[in-house]
Amino acid sequence: MSATFDSMWSDLEPVGRTSNGGYRRFAWTAQDHALREWFSAESARRGLDQSTDRAGNQWSWWWDGPGTVDEAAAGRRGAVMGSHLDSVPDGGAFDGPLGVVSAFAAIDALREAGFVPSVPVAVVNFVDEEGARFGIACAGSRLLTGQLAPERALALTDADGTTYAEALRAADRDPSTLGRDQEALDRVGAFVELHVEQGRALIDLGVPVAVSSDIWPHGRWRFDFPGEANHAGTTRLVDRHDAMIGYADLVLGARTVATQRGCVATVGKVQVTPGGVNAIPSHVTGWLDARGADEAAVVAMVEELTARSVGIGASVERESWTPTTHFDAHLASRLRGVLGTEDEVSVPILGTGAGHDAGILATAGYSTAMIFVRNPTGVSHSPAEFAEPDDCHAGVAALAASIADLAGSAAATSTTTSAATTTPTDGGDR
Ligand code: HGY
Ligand code: MN
Ligand code: MN
Numbered sequence: 001m002s003a004t005f006d007s008m009w010s011d012l013e014p015v016g017r018t019s020n021g022g023y024r025r026f027a028w029t030a031q032d033h034a035l036r037e038w039f040s041a042e043s044a045r046r047g048l049d050q051s052t053d054r055a056g057n058q059w060s061w062w063w064d065g066p067g068t069v070d071e072a073a074a075g076r077r078g079a080v081m082g083s084h085l086d087s088v089p090d091g092g093a094f095d096g097p098l099g100v101v102s103a104f105a106a107i108d109a110l111r112e113a114g115f116v117p118s119v120p121v122a123v124v125n126f127v128d129e130e131g132a133r134f135g136i137a138c139a140g141s142r143l144l145t146g147q148l149a150p151e152r153a154l155a156l157t158d159a160d161g162t163t164y165a166e167a168l169r170a171a172d173r174d175p176s177t178l179g180r181d182q183e184a185l186d187r188v189g190a191f192v193e194l195h196v197e198q199g200r201a202l203i204d205l206g207v208p209v210a211v212s213s214d215i216w217p218h219g220r221w222r223f224d225f226p227g228e229a230n231h232a233g234t235t236r237l238v239d240r241h242d243a244m245i246g247y248a249d250l251v252l253g254a255r256t257v258a259t260q261r262g263c264v265a266t267v268g269k270v271q272v273t274p275g276g277v278n279a280i281p282s283h284v285t286g287w288l289d290a291r292g293a294d295e296a297a298v299v300a301m302v303e304e305l306t307a308r309s310v311g312i313g314a315s316v317e318r319e320s321w322t323p324t325t326h327f328d329a330h331l332a333s334r335l336r337g338v339l340g341t342e343d344e345v346s347v348p349i350l351g352t353g354a355g356h357d358a359g360i361l362a363t364a365g366y367s368t369a370m371i372f373v374r375n376p377t378g379v380s381h382s383p384a385e386f387a388e389p390d391d392c393h394a395g396v397a398a399l400a401a402s403i404a405d406l407a408g409s410a411a412a413t414s415t416t417t418s419a420a421t422t423t424p425t426d427g428g429d430r
Contacts, residue, residue: 002393005105009392012038012097022090022383026158027128027139028056028167035085039125042104048123053184054177055143056168058125061187062107062117069120077189078120079406081106081399084129084140084357091130092385094196098373098392100125102194106400113400117407119189126357133158133167135220135287136320141357145364146180154178159271190331190367190406193358194399196387200378201350208394209339210348211332212370215359217298218291219321221306223250223267225314229274229282240280244272246312247284253308254288261301263292264353287319291353295324325359328367335369338405339398347398354380371398 015038016023016031025031036058043050043060049069051059061078063069083099103123110117127140134156142148154165154175165175202210227243251267258265266289273283288305292298306316332349339347350372362368373395377384387395 002105002389002396004108005101005392005396006389008042008101008104009097012101013093016087017093018090020090020383023087023093024089025085025087025091026133027086027130028164028171028173029133032086032127033171036125039085039100043123046104046107048107051184053144054179054181055140056127056173056178057140057144057184058127059184059187060104060123061120062122063120064116065118073120073187078122078187079117079403080122080124080188080191081194081403082122082124082126082191083193083195084126086128086130086132088130088132088381090383091132091381092196092379092383094373094375094385094387095198095380096129096195098196098387098395099194102373102392102396102399105396106403109396109400110404115404115408117403119407120187121403121407122187124191129357131220131320134164137220137355138322138357138360141360143179144181144184145360147360147364150179185364185366188361188366190328190369191358191361192331192335192369192371192399192402192406193356194371194373194395195354195356195358196380196385197350197372197375197378198352198354198380198385199350199375201348202372202374203376203378205348207348208374208391209398210350210372211335211339212327212352212358212372213329213332213349214327214351215322215325215355215362216291216293216351216353217295217322217324218289218353218355219298219302220319221288221290221302222317222319223247223286223288223309223314224316225250225284225286225309225312227280227282227284230280232278232280235280243281243284246309246314247286249312250286250288250305250309250314253305254290257301257304258290258292261292261297262294263290263298263301265290265301265305293351293353322355322359322363325362327358327362327369331367331369334405335371335402338401339371369402371395371402 016025049061061069081103084096131137156164225243225246228241254265269287271285
């Protein structure tokens with residue numbers, strides 16, 4: 001199992017790596033194409049049944065039983081593993097890919113052990129989880145579950161003005177087919193996403209894996225600050241309408257208000273017009289990422305920052321919002337039981353401030369859990385992100401044990417709640 005993990009990892013490592021050791025793997029780009037080709041090759045190598053859903057997510061199904069996967073999947077919802085392969089700008093190697101590589105390695109381990117699943121087992125690659133190119137995180141899983149309206153997605157543009165629709169066409173996908181995919185959803189019984197930990201809890205606890213309990217509420221807001229272009233040298237201060245001043249107030253205000261309200265916030269992306277050193281900015285756009293354990297506190301923080309910026313002439317638009325997401329507590333305790341070690345080092349249960357496709361499926365009413373793998377740096381969304389090979393292998397073993405438990409009995413996975421008929425809300429994004 002570790003051999004196949006290690007060889008897949010070394011095949012994947014160079015794809016989309018930048019000169020500083022980080023990654024630039026944006027959705028529907030040449031790098032993404034290479035990653036999708038890799039996924040397809042690994043599926044074919046294992047004789048798995050491949051499909052791509054209407055949102056562009058890749059699925060790879062393992063079924064050795066009688067009949068086809070379609071026949072098996074009809075009514076016997078499968079056990080799904082996987083994650084995403086895309087990254088943030090200069091992101092780390094592990095956020096996303098660790099979950100996908102571990103899923104294929106878990107199938108290898110289960111096959112090596114002679115395990116035959118009683119329900120279909122899948123590996124999924126959710127497209128555009130980071131939203132790095134078009135701005136909405138978990139776009140693939142939101143589209144799949146109807147939490148992002150296709151018409152909204154197709155109109156999104158990247159920094160070069162390329163629309164999502166144009167990017168799909170360039171990737172040989174038909175934009176008119178984009179949207180919710182009930183057929184793909186009907187195959188999902190439970191989803192277990194393995195992910196590198198994005199924090200330091202497991203290092204401090206001294207254990208390699210944990211199970212997740214919930215995801216903090218979090219969202220993204222676009223702040224537009226108007227100004228007036230003018231000469232940086234000849235314009236009197238009293239005559240200036242400098243858009244950068246309002247932006248600066250937001251950046252410093254976000255840290256102050258987050259501290260006061262026990263939340264976290266940052267403005268990680270900014271666009272300045274015209275962007276000349278000697279030209280007073282006529283317009284500045286900043287994107288706020290705001291989160292916290294207490295949903296009311298996050299809402300109050302954003303309201304306070306919005307009022308502050310609107311008060312100086314800015315306009316503010318919510319681009320995405322995900323309320324507190326609780327994973328399936330029954331599934332979490334079932335997995336902790338499976339993963340708990342004899343010497344009573346029980347598997348911790350951790351909340352997280354990071355969004356995940358697992359959270360989107362949980363919101364849509366699917367039985368979902370996450371397994372976190374220790375990250376000695378605690379750092380993520382950075383080239384410094386890391387997980388030791390032994391811990392990666394421990395993650396594969398934990399995932400294999402979880403799937404063996406879920407796919408070992410014919411009724412291995414719970415069905416969905418009525419929420420599974422999620423329809424688009426405000427513009428399709430929560
Ligand atoms: O933003 C997040 O929390 C995730 O990495 N998409
Ligand atoms: Mn991420
Ligand atoms: Mn991730």
